[in-house]
Amino acid sequence: MIGSFLASTWLFWLLLSVGGLLFWRSRSSQYFGFVLNRYLLALLTLLLVSAIVFSLMEVLPGDCAEKYIAYKNTQGETITQADIDAERVRMGLDKPLVHRWASWITDLTLRGDLGFSCAKRQSVNVALGNRFWMSFAFCIGGLVFAYLIAVPFGIFSAFMINKPWTDRNPQHSSAKRLLNTVWLFVQKAIDLKLRIISYLGLALPNFLLALSIILIYVFAGESTPTGLFSDQWRDQPWFNESGFQYGKLDDFIAHIWLPIFVIGWSATALQLQTVRALVVDETNKLYVDAAKARGVSGVALWAGYPVRHSINPLFNSVGFDFQRVYNDLPIVAVVIGLTDSASLLIEALAMTNDQELAAAILFLVALVVISMNFVTDIVLAAIDPRVRRSVLG
Amino acid sequence: MIDQENLLQINDLNVSFNTDEGSVQAVEKLCMSIKPAEIVGLVGESGSGKSVTAKAIMRMTARNAVVAKQSQLLLQHQEQSIDIMRLRGDGLKLVRGGVVSMIFQEPMASFAPAITVGDQIVQCIQIHLGYSREEARAEGIRLFDRVGINEPEKRFDQYVYELSGGMRQRAMIAMALSSKPKLLIADEPTTALDVTIQAQVLELLLELREQTGMAMLFITHDLGVISKVADKVMVMQKGRVVESGSVKQVLYSPQHQYTKRLLDALPHLSDLPYAPERQSPIVKVEDVTISYPQSGAGRNKQSFQAVKSISLALPKGQIIGLVGESGSGKTSLGKAILGAASISEGQINYCGLNGDSSIVSNIVFGAKAKKVPRKALAKVAQMVFQDPHSSLNPRMTVRDIIAEPLEAMKLTRSRAETDQRVIDIAKRCQIDVTHLRRFPHAFSGGQRQRISIARALICQPQFIVADESVAALDVSTQAEILSLFKQLRDDLGLTILFISHDLSVIANLCDWVCVMRQGELVEQGSVRQIFLTPQQQYTQQLIAAIPLLDNHQKAIDTEQSEVELLSAAG
């Protein structure tokens, strides 16, 4: 009895106990007070998101009853308007929006139940399965790719931004001036080229990029890296009698790089701009000059001072970066033929009008973004004295 | 070749900047030498080239700066003469922290915010002395102790924002000393500090010179400070040294016009005005308390009282000085008088306004009458701000800025009338009327402040609050603005509440002085009383901390002995 009650309300107790724990700790620590504050704020934002998403889905045509009846129709039954109305009442669709939203959000907070998809005729949780995690992995992969490129190049670009094209220092001999000028020119040219490449990722729409890559494969006569696996490996299990299937892993990697590369490249431009601006900001601060004046030089100076101080704010926005990357994923998924949650989302929105599924996916994305923001907020407050000072006073 | 006696020798230093308008000469034909354990003062206003000189010694000039080929900067190190301009790579560490080290004007901005103060010092010691981490840490803590930071171990592991202003500057000094330099360059080390802390820091620097035999290049705009610390002094103006010699020569028998002007800006305690006639008050501050809600986390929100129940009467037609260190609540009080800060208790009473049909004769507002009669007040009371950069809207022409009150309240009938009044007031404030079409960015600090004053005066107010209005200006510009204030008082009968932390300015300008500390009024009296015979202990400390030339010090002593004689006779 109690066991089944707990089993059907587990998520609620989990959320409540985290809150309680934070509240208890916050009585003795200002930091945990801040964490509790953020936690409650995150829950509130989630509530708002669910309301927005839920009401947005109302604009999609059709409702559950119509879909159910349409399904019945295919089974050869004749249906009247009265049947549809009766079905609506049975499903509770005649109730006002707020009422339906409340019941949806209650199921969600009590046991993580995302609802029932009428178009797919199965629970949303089942329909999604591992597909959301798959998209999550793509996005994280894309983000890591973008960071790996944007952070070093952004830092490099920041140091180039105010360098002159020529060296005119009279203290240098003319040979040295020429040498320096050539060196400066090379650096500036590299900087410009890097920026053009990274902006190209932004200027080329994702679908075109993915298409062009596929086209190259087509012209080269190779099999295209669409989907997640090639036909050969698709139905093979990861493990069989001869142990782990490395062939499948190879095949997987040969396919997975394409979506990651495509969405990663387009995220690079924005990241590069951000890193560049952050590092430039820090470089102009007096403490960098002061460190230079006490003999700190070279890598120790740049890495230890401006770069170190600009990295933390960069990770501040990791949640929104995730959102931006996920934003691009659906179209890429359509072009490449992925079967993750992003392509489900497109299918649900543009083809089957599956409100419940679409709402659930959007909500999950928002959940990931909000959790990431929450984590970066509290981690930064713990490790960065500047943040600590501004949030804790 | 360097003279054996000298630690640093500069021959014919020329620095220019490549700007969009062409090359601008920042330092011209500068020659200088510093002997071991000698303190050389380098005096000049902003843009005179003194900081550029310091940066040239450390080879840290800005990217667009060009040091001319013939310039020679020589440093004596281990019996050898080193040409600073020839240093490269690791050799640069000699002038950057090794033999030469530097303390900056703003300690808050000179420490990296996300690294503990201690770690930055440890890094510096490790670079120059090659100590292990533990040794460096022990040395750093020892230095902290030595520069007078209490609880050195605890402070060592704190971040810069956790230290107080004076402590930050001490930490900065500890940092500069950590590499055992032979020459310390101090760039305005006391300018950002309150007067009492300023005195302590100067004392510390002198003490360190005694103990370590370190030479110092002391850069400042304040001749009072120089007279306290320096052996030799060089006065710079527009990139050139206009006068140099021993402190005695330069400060007591100045030859150059410019040096004389700088000296005039010091407080002249010998000829302070006697108490003026007591005038009826124009504004009365009645039991005013101002409290701000403090941003604290969650439940334990507290309010902070910036001004604690102050009563004050401001006499008509006089310049009243309001003195206090930062955080004493003087600005809050000034704003409250103009209705720009909300008053939680008490009231402001404009009781002595000169009657004119267009002016309400009596304006009262405060905790009870919350609504400030903004328009009526704007006609009689105005403000001149501290920062001439942020107080003028950068998107408006000077004419529009000055005309703002007239246009906002529609006080004139036609545009021509507005223009005429703008021109009249601009002439009075000595603004070139041909410049009225320009935007504020075209003006220097002093000219901007004149614009700010003109705006305050355009609707002929009777009362003006000037909040640190000369703090951002150079000494000689300060003098011009101060004399403008005096002239306005005499010509227009203006009452001016002059808020400042700078006692020299107060001494040279005001008739009546009020001293504030931590939101409370400590003492008030005529300028002569306050400066020569302060009654309260806090005021005495403040006055004692003013860096004065010795002959001015004598004036105080005479006055005090006179008072003592009088009181003995009485």
Place this chain on the structure above:
Amino acid sequence: MTTIMNLFGRAKSKNNTDESYYTAGQMALIKARFNRKLSGRIASWILITTLMLGLFASFFSPVDPTIKGADSDYRRGAPQMVYFWDENGFSLRPFTYTYTKEGAKIDLKALAGGGLAALDALTSSGALTSSNQNKYKVDQDKRRYLQFFVESWEYSFLDLTPIGIDFEWRTKLHLFGVEQGQVHLMGTDEDGKDVFSRTLHAIWITISIALVALVVKLFSSLIVGGVSGYFGGRIDAVLMAITEAVRVIPPIPVYLACAVALAQIDLTSVQRYFAIAVVIGLLDFATLGRRLRTHILTERNQDYVLAAQLSGASNWRVIWVHLIPSFTSYIIVDTLINFPYVILAETSLSFLGLGLTEPVNSLGVLLQKAQDPDIQQNMVWQFFPVVIFVVMVMAFVFVGDALRDAADPHSENK
């Protein structure tokens, strides 16, 4: 004063020109700083050229881009090169050749005798595919000279009727054309519509949809940010909570949902087009709104705002005369930086078939064709809009970058 400056050799080299610097407003200063950035300057010229080509598309295009102007004699035709000389000699006036359709090379005899097997062979040989059906022969002896400022199809050069002024300037003048027939610089599509002309027309449609979206976005952001920043307190808290919630939802799926909903309503293509722009703009208030709020919060505490209040200025005057001008430059920069993103949103929707659709000429519609394997393999010239699109977006990004650097007041002392 000047004499003293001369005495010390510090009189600045600029003298007559400085009055213009002193009387230059903020915008002029930003412009001056912008002009120092080489990459920004080059990008801005490219951008202006593209925009002009788009704005006066009809003047620059030799052929009517709609189905009316479709060249039935030159369907699926490759780009026609423009020459100044060939083996027949040099000509100062550029020329192209006459292209004529080759007759279909179908072996009718074999077909007649061979029955079904022959039909199969014919189909699989690919001779029936439209690309093989549309092969053109170049007749080098028949030159067609380019004519400039020619009269051709009529269009309205300037039409003020939409904004309520009864004025329309119709003309037939075009920059160039050929004497007989049509010239297709970038080839034609499967209906014979000129790709070059379509692309030029598409530029302006895409830009205008982005403009509408950005104006709407500006209004929604201004309202949210302005109300939140100026009033503060509880209103601020509620508005910011909603903004935060909107900010975490990925926008393209939301646009998609709205586009699907719009598809239910019976709209003309023009109405649909505006509806989509408005939706994109309305939902994109979160980021700019938040920034404006922060901007107002900091600007509100500037001394000059207090000075205005003390001068007796009303709240209304403070907002309009002081606060709003203080962020116009910021808004302009932000709008420019956001242009590419809005354009991309439009193309993404069109790509999924939910934005604009044929026969409207938008870059999104033209880009969507790139999906078609037939075009990928047989009509590569239809990728011309892609090139224009990429160049335009790149130009926007570089101009935005340079403008951001120029508008940043801190860059003054660098």
